[in-house]
Amino acid sequence: xxxxxxxxxxxxxxxxxxxxxxxxxxxVGASLSDTTYLTFPxxxxxxxxxxxxxxxxxxxxxxxxxxxxxxxxxxxxxLIGIPAAYALNRYRIGLPKWLGTLFILPILVPEIVFGFSxxxxxxxxxxxxxxxxxxxxxALLVLPYSVRVVGASLASFDFSVEEAAISLGCPPxxxxxxxxxxxxxxxxxxxxxxxxxTSINDVSISVFLTGPGISTLPIQILAHMEQFFDPTIxxxxxxxxxxxxxxxxxxxxxLGLTFLTK
Amino acid sequence: xxxxxxxxxxxxxxxxxxxxxxxxxxxxxxxxxSLLGSSGCGKTTTLRIVAGFLQPTSGHVRLGDRDLTxxxxxxxxxxxxxxxxxxxxxxxxxxxxxxxxxxxxxxAADRAKRATAMLERVGLxxxxxxxxxxxSGGQKQRxxxxxxxxxxxxxxxxxxxLSNLDxxxxxxxxxxxxxxxxxxxxxxxxVTHDQEEAFSISDRVAIMNAGRIMQLDTPEVLYxxxxxxxxxxxxxxxxxxxxxxxxxxGAIVTVEAAGGARLHLSQDVFGxxxxxxxxxxxxxxxxxxxxGEGIPATLGTRTYLGRAYQYKCETxxxxxxxxxxxxxxxxxxxxxxxxxxxxxCCILNPEA
Numbered sequence: 001x002x003x004x005x006x007x008x009x010x011x012x013x014x015x016x017x018x019x020x021x022x023x024x025x026x027x028v029g030a031s032l033s034d035t036t037y038l039t040f041p042x043x044x045x046x047x048x049x050x051x052x053x054x055x056x057x058x059x060x061x062x063x064x065x066x067x068x069x070x071x072x073x074x075x076x077x078x079l080i081g082i083p084a085a086y087a088l089n090r091y092r093i094g095l096p097k098w099l100g101t102l103f104i105l106p107i108l109v110p111e112i113v114f115g116f117s118x119x120x121x122x123x124x125x126x127x128x129x130x131x132x133x134x135x136x137x138x139a140l141l142v143l144p145y146s147v148r149v150v151g152a153s154l155a156s157f158d159f160s161v162e163e164a165a166i167s168l169g170c171p172p173x174x175x176x177x178x179x180x181x182x183x184x185x186x187x188x189x190x191x192x193x194x195x196x197x198t199s200i201n202d203v204s205i206s207v208f209l210t211g212p213g214i215s216t217l218p219i220q221i222l223a224h225m226e227q228f229f230d231p232t233i234x235x236x237x238x239x240x241x242x243x244x245x246x247x248x249x250x251x252x253x254x255l256g257l258t259f260l261t262k
Numbered sequence: 263x264x265x266x267x268x269x270x271x272x273x274x275x276x277x278x279x280x281x282x283x284x285x286x287x288x289x290x291x292x293x294x295x296s297l298l299g300s301s302g303c304g305k306t307t308t309l310r311i312v313a314g315f316l317q318p319t320s321g322h323v324r325l326g327d328r329d330l331t332x333x334x335x336x337x338x339x340x341x342x343x344x345x346x347x348x349x350x351x352x353x354x355x356x357x358x359x360x361x362x363x364x365x366x367x368x369x370a371a372d373r374a375k376r377a378t379a380m381l382e383r384v385g386l387x388x389x390x391x392x393x394x395x396x397x398s399g400g401q402k403q404r405x406x407x408x409x410x411x412x413x414x415x416x417x418x419x420x421x422x423x424l425s426n427l428d429x430x431x432x433x434x435x436x437x438x439x440x441x442x443x444x445x446x447x448x449x450x451x452x453v454t455h456d457q458e459e460a461f462s463i464s465d466r467v468a469i470m471n472a473g474r475i476m477q478l479d480t481p482e483v484l485y486x487x488x489x490x491x492x493x494x495x496x497x498x499x500x501x502x503x504x505x506x507x508x509x510x511x512g513a514i515v516t517v518e519a520a521g522g523a524r525l526h527l528s529q530d531v532f533g534x535x536x537x538x539x540x541x542x543x544x545x546x547x548x549x550x551x552x553x554g555e556g557i558p559a560t561l562g563t564r565t566y567l568g569r570a571y572q573y574k575c576e577t578x579x580x581x582x583x584x585x586x587x588x589x590x591x592x593x594x595x596x597x598x599x600x601x602x603x604x605x606x607c608c609i610l611n612p613e614a
Binding site: 158160161163164165166167168169170171172175179182183 | 313314315334335336337338339340341342344345346348349350351352361362365366406409413
């Protein structure tokens with residue numbers, strides 16, 4: 001028995017979807033345009049702007065850097081975030097309340113301020129090279145996702161399950177790896193995906209931490225746009241969208257998308 | 263292999279608050295002892311210290327001739343059954359039960375054989391491939407029981423194992439737990455706040471209050487001969503009436519309550535009676551009559567109990583709850599006498 005939907009509600013819902021999806025359609029259209037400037041609807045159809053991306057070495061190199069930084073930065077943030085989330089949930093009663101808030105600071109502080117302070121402390125202060133600085137910066141940027149999303153999983157985890165394993169002779173660290181971790185797997189994967197996408201898209205932090213010879217894809221897109229207003233930008237955007245769709249497709253095939261919204 | 267559990271002079275603190283005060287219990291080999299008390303009495307703290315999840319401030323826990331006090335929890339070899347089952351959500355029933363065996367390095371074939379045999383004993387042989395999420399509460403608790411028993415621990419501990427089950431199942435499960443425990447002869451410590459459960463399942467029960475054991479005895483003794491006012495109230499002796507001995511004639515002692523009401527009590531029935539004592543009775547232990555030797559009272563609210571009427575009574579010794587026969591109904595405001603029934607009364611020494 002289908003619920004009756006008010007016609008106005010239906011129209012409003014369609015508008016919302018249009019608003020969400022129209023820009024994506026425009027980008028896809030613009031990327032196929034056979035003109036040397038961005039335009040929609042496309043005039044003529046060509047894939048040459050996609051080939052153009054691969055011909056410009058800066059796009060290739062920065063894409064590789066972006067993926068490396070996103071994977072390593074996200075990995076590092078999970079290495080810190082999972083134990084932190086565990087401690088915050090397991091010992092909630094004994095810990096001060098503000099401690100949990102500490103881990104979402106990178107979201108609360110304006111990114112431009114956060115980026116600048118990273119430049120001052122990591123790159124200039126500690127004198128670290130650009131590549132490790134970028135990884136550390138991104139790890140800190142996405143740390144809130146690791147702590148919060150894994151923490152949400154742990155909040156519904158019954159810690160007496162952990163005690164049961166220990167009482168049955170399983171040492172604490174092994175218990176964490178074989179009993180706790182499998183039960184918060186969905187949270188860890190969700191945290192990884194959110195953090196990875198955040199890192200891949202980041203401009204504000206990266207703009208401070210990139211330097212001569214090393215840059216990330218979003219920074220390169222900005223740099224390219226300052227010089228050329230051709231459909232290459234649209235093509236890159238479409239490729240990034242396809243990567244996201246690909247990630248989501250893998251998630252859907254392996255775990256089902258519902259766990260991301262749980 | 264059955265061994266005894268000895269808890270010696272255990273003290274524990276949460277921050278500044280002392281939750282266990284010099285607590286000692288010994289559980290004989292093969293015996294089931296319950297810790298009974300309301301929340302906050304320290305029963306769960308005691309269990310968690312024995313399990314190794316909490317450290318005592320002082321005192322020792324021994325299992326047979328092993329001192330467990332400083333041993334990490336995973337090395338203690340204790341079977342634990344939790345209130346909320348605590349099954350591994352990501353493992354099948356079979357793998358849940360085999361988990362402890364796996365930790366002991368037992369090979370896969372033996373693990374499967376022993377887990378299957380144990381699941382048969384708890385009546386779940388047909389559910390081995392299910393995940394815990396697909397089980398009912400009673401089935402979950404059976405898996406938890408099988409998981410704890412299959413490692414053949416020298417000590418089994420239960421932390422309110424039945425409080426999440428409905429009333430009927432609770433009764434069935436406690437019979438089952440007791441049968442399994444007796445059949446295996448496993449020394450057991452059982453924590454509960456449910457008096458009926460503790461009395462029906464245990465060899466002995468420790469009634470706890472504010473981090474201390476008030477009395478540790480068989481259910482029969484606790485129920486009939488409480489050692490102090492706390493235990494007396496706990497097992498239903500609602501009326502605690504201070505008394506003074508005024509005359510002694512052989513075994514018969516004449517005693518007087520506040521207000522001057524006199525009773526004759528036999529030391530053959532009550533044991534030695536001191537000069538000052540407290541007469542403790544259940545509502546059944548004082549019968550409301552129109553006349554007889556007893557405590558004069560003015561009757562208040564009447565409640566129909568099915569087997570008797572219950573009255574709230576005003577007496578010179580304070581408010582008393584007493585029962586009266588169905589054949590003789592009194593109206594509120596009537597004057598009557600509360601006549602003690604020796605078998606439903608006991609004598610307590612006044613508290614220090």
